[in-house]
Amino acid sequence: MKRDIILAGVGGQGILSIAAVIGMAAVESGLYLKQAEVHGMSQRGGAVQSHLRISDKPISSDLIPEGNCNMILSVEPMEALRYLPFLTSDGWVVTSCNTFRNIDGYPPEEALFDEIKKVKNHIIIDASEIAKELGSLKVSNMVMLGAASAQLGLSMEGLYDALGVLFGRKGDEVIQLNVSAMQAGKNAVGFD
Amino acid sequence: MSKLVLLGDEAIAQGALDAGISGVYAYPGTPSTEITEFIQRSSEARERGVHTDWSVNEKTAMEAALGMSYAGKRALACMKHVGLNVAADAFVNAGMTGVNGGLVVVVADDPSMHSSQNEQDSRFYGRFAMIPVLEPSNQQEAYDLTRYGFELSEKFSLPVMLRITTRLAHSRSAVEKSELLAENKLCLPSDPNQFILLPSLARKRYKLLLSTQEKLEKDGEKSGVNRMEKGADLNRGVIACGLAYNYYREVAEEAQMDYPVLKISQYPVSPRVLNDFIRKVEEVVVLEEGYPVLEESLTGVLKNNYTIRGRLDGTLPRDGELNPGLVRKAFGLQIEDTRPIPDIVKTRPPALCKGCSHIDMYNALNEALREYGPGRVFSDIGCYTLGAFPPYNAINSCVDMGASVTMAKGASDAGMHPSIAVIGDSTFTHSGMTGLLDTVVEETPVTIIISDNSTTGMTGGQKSHATNRLVEICRGIGVEQEHLRVMNPLRKHHEENTKIIADELAYKGVSVIIAQRECIQTARKSVKSKAKSQKS
Numbered sequence: 001m002k003r004d005i006i007l008a009g010v011g012g013q014g015i016l017s018i019a020a021v022i023g024m025a026a027v028e029s030g031l032y033l034k035q036a037e038v039h040g041m042s043q044r045g046g047a048v049q050s051h052l053r054i055s056d057k058p059i060s061s062d063l064i065p066e067g068n069c070n071m072i073l074s075v076e077p078m079e080a081l082r083y084l085p086f087l088t089s090d091g092w093v094v095t096s097c098n099t100f101r102n103i104d105g106y107p108p109e110e111a112l113f114d115e116i117k118k119v120k121n122h123i124i125i126d127a128s129e130i131a132k133e134l135g136s137l138k139v140s141n142m143v144m145l146g147a148a149s150a151q152l153g154l155s156m157e158g159l160y161d162a163l164g165v166l167f168g169r170k171g172d173e174v175i176q177l178n179v180s181a182m183q184a185g186k187n188a189v190g191f192d
Numbered sequence: 193m194s195k196l197v198l199l200g201d202e203a204i205a206q207g208a209l210d211a212g213i214s215g216v217y218a219y220p221g222t223p224s225t226e227i228t229e230f231i232q233r234s235s236e237a238r239e240r241g242v243h244t245d246w247s248v249n250e251k252t253a254m255e256a257a258l259g260m261s262y263a264g265k266r267a268l269a270c271m272k273h274v275g276l277n278v279a280a281d282a283f284v285n286a287g288m289t290g291v292n293g294g295l296v297v298v299v300a301d302d303p304s305m306h307s308s309q310n311e312q313d314s315r316f317y318g319r320f321a322m323i324p325v326l327e328p329s330n331q332q333e334a335y336d337l338t339r340y341g342f343e344l345s346e347k348f349s350l351p352v353m354l355r356i357t358t359r360l361a362h363s364r365s366a367v368e369k370s371e372l373l374a375e376n377k378l379c380l381p382s383d384p385n386q387f388i389l390l391p392s393l394a395r396k397r398y399k400l401l402l403s404t405q406e407k408l409e410k411d412g413e414k415s416g417v418n419r420m421e422k423g424a425d426l427n428r429g430v431i432a433c434g435l436a437y438n439y440y441r442e443v444a445e446e447a448q449m450d451y452p453v454l455k456i457s458q459y460p461v462s463p464r465v466l467n468d469f470i471r472k473v474e475e476v477v478v479l480e481e482g483y484p485v486l487e488e489s490l491t492g493v494l495k496n497n498y499t500i501r502g503r504l505d506g507t508l509p510r511d512g513e514l515n516p517g518l519v520r521k522a523f524g525l526q527i528e529d530t531r532p533i534p535d536i537v538k539t540r541p542p543a544l545c546k547g548c549s550h551i552d553m554y555n556a557l558n559e560a561l562r563e564y565g566p567g568r569v570f571s572d573i574g575c576y577t578l579g580a581f582p583p584y585n586a587i588n589s590c591v592d593m594g595a596s597v598t599m600a601k602g603a604s605d606a607g608m609h610p611s612i613a614v615i616g617d618s619t620f621t622h623s624g625m626t627g628l629l630d631t632v633v634e635e636t637p638v639t640i641i642i643s644d645n646s647t648t649g650m651t652g653g654q655k656s657h658a659t660n661r662l663v664e665i666c667r668g669i670g671v672e673q674e675h676l677r678v679m680n681p682l683r684k685h686h687e688e689n690t691k692i693i694a695d696e697l698a699y700k701g702v703s704v705i706i707a708q709r710e711c712i713q714t715a716r717k718s719v720k721s722k723a724k725s726q727k728s
């Protein structure tokens with residue numbers, strides 16, 4: 001069992017929460033974990049990414065080698081494309097279709113989706129729409145985690161438990177909302 | 193939770209707590225900030241009464257840590273690499289005085305300059321001060337070597353540097369704790385002259401420091417921190433320092449390379465160990481994150497018969513952080529075809545938050561400056577440095593903390609008028625105040641704008657020592673009341689603010705304008721935590 005995952009987004013979009021849930025679920029099920037994050041300057045609205053590696057054997061490098069990544073999980077479509085050199089030939093791109101436009105010359109949406117669709121294994125989800133229906137845009141990140149869950153090699157129960165521990169202080173309502181978001185994301189992909 | 197999953201920074205913090213520190217002293221700076229923040233959040237630290245407050249800058253932090261060590265207790269000082277430039281006087285002379293209680297100085301380097309002005313390698317400073325340097329390769333070692341650092345410090349009565357780089361600082365993995373050591377009791381140094389570096393006494397201390405060097409090398413041979421790992425293929429040998437070891441292991445496993453490896457995590461490295469290793473193999477590849485420190489010491493200036501590969505001969509790039517891809521290339525391995533980044537993907541640089549007070553300050557400044565022309569705004573380091581980018585294009589320098597004030601002074605001395613400094617509140621108390629005194633004493637015509645957002649924004653919103661003190665500080669330093677102006681940088685005050693700046697630009701003396709409005713990120717956080725405390 002070995003998964004190399006790149007989480008992608010823009011500073012402030014909550015990719016580190018996704019990383020924390022996956023990371024804790026992995027460690028609790030006895031796997032090794034390394035997870036490199038971006039802190040500092042780029043967090044001010046810049047491109048941010050996290051290299052998340054889980055394995056049943058000890059992991060050496062904190063960074064995923066180019067061409068080794070099994071999945072790019074992105075909360076923003078242009079950011080998903082930024083890390084394509086890392087993807088294996090049969091790797092997955094799981095991304096939301098919701099663009100975050102804070103720069104000049106942001107490419108047309110259709111062009112982005114065309115590029116994403118060139119990757120054989122891709123999932124594009126309207127995470128904002130699903131999150132809005134659940135009543136909080138903030139849980140879009142957990143919708144995306146749900147959409148990617150089938151490819152993680154971790155049990156749903158493990159992910160829910162991790163969510164419970166990490167968000168425990170915020171109360172049951174918040175946990176339930178995030179669990180629903182994950183379920184909705186998983187259902188949106190349509191397989192289990 | 194049975195296992196702790198910790199950032200490298202957090203592993204160091206936990207390691208220091210478990211090694212029985214009585215205080216941490218630090219000024220924030222990426223990628224070192226999370227060490228102190230972890231200890232500040234720790235209930236254990238609170239119960240023990242461990243000192244955790246931020247210092248005004250790295251020099252005061254280093255000195256306070258040395259003071260705690262003088263009093264017999266263990267202290268941790270943390271900073272980013274350029275922070276060590278600020279603390280260098282204290283740091284180098286702490287090598288001369290030595291310590292009483294254990295003292296570990298964590299310095300976090302930032303190769304590739306993710307959040308910094310340069311990528312200087314702190315191991316140079318360690319060698320310069322002639323003290324031991326530890327360089328962990330993973331999170332568990334970060335924990336273990338922090339503890340070992342305190343042991344080493346007390347054993348040799350020297351400060352110990354723990355050097356990390358961004359990747360380890362900000363990467364998480366599982367860490368196992370060891371048993372907790374008790375804090376030291378208050379106790380004076382046994383030699384009352386130890387900390388008095390008067391020339392006659394300092395000469396003795398220096399001889400002592402010199403004579404300790406060989407012992408430090410011997411300790412490195414025996415401690416097990418550096419180790420030889422056997423390999424069957426003697427065509428090459430690999431010397432891997434700190435984090436670089438991981439990249440080699442990753443690539444070696446994938447490509448099934450079996451070269452002997454000398455793993456280095458403790459300096460000074462004994463010449464005997466290096467000689468023995470190098471003689472066994474045909475050529476040596478040196479992998480180190482940062483400058484070619486060890487590589488340079490092996491190649492020297494005289495050509496010898498050994499082939500040493502690394503950053504100096506182009507086997508690896510001379511600059512930037514390492515990664516598995518670069519290490520693959522260094523060993524001549526074929527890189528698989530990877531997908532390119534599509535051309536439509538645009539870079540997304542960091543930017544000021546919507547509604548940030550610095551934006552309104554820059555808009556007013558740019559308008560007030562229109563009649564004078566460009567090129568006269570010296571700035572500093574913080575979120576406001578992002579004013580260098582469009583649409584503001586508002587600043588012309590960013591060098592080191594505090595340099596805005598003093599560079600504006602020098603340019604003014606050269607005849608530039610108006611000459612303007614833009615500095616953040618935390619940066620001002622860090623290193624701007626002393627420069628202001630220079631301008632006041634000489635009545636130099638400068639306009640200094642302190643963009644005061646009541647926080648240390650760039651590093652994540654730590655408490656700023658300047659908050660609610662700026663007017664009094666400036667008055668105390670001697671800025672005239674009429675030219676000490678306070679404005680509220682909001683769009684609705686744009687005209688008024690532009691006029692304040694224009695008036696002061698015309699004045700031929702020292703003016704300070706405090707542009708005061710809270711950082712919206714910090715404001716948001718405090719609203720949230722208030723709401724929370726009302727709920728509970």
Ligand SMILES: Cc1ncc(C[n+]2csc(CCOP(=O)(O)OP(=O)(O)O)c2C)c(N)n1
Binds near residue numbers: 576
């Ligand atoms: C010597 C040194 N120490 C620390 C840093 C890291 N650092 C960069 S900006 C900054 C904070 C600046 O705060 P402030 O001046 O209040 O500006 P703000 O970011 O809030 O706008 C810090 C701590 C540095 N670059 N150099």
Ligand code: SF4
Binds near residue numbers: 543650714
């Ligand atoms: S964090 Fe605060 S100071 Fe920095 S850009 Fe955002 S609002 Fe401005």
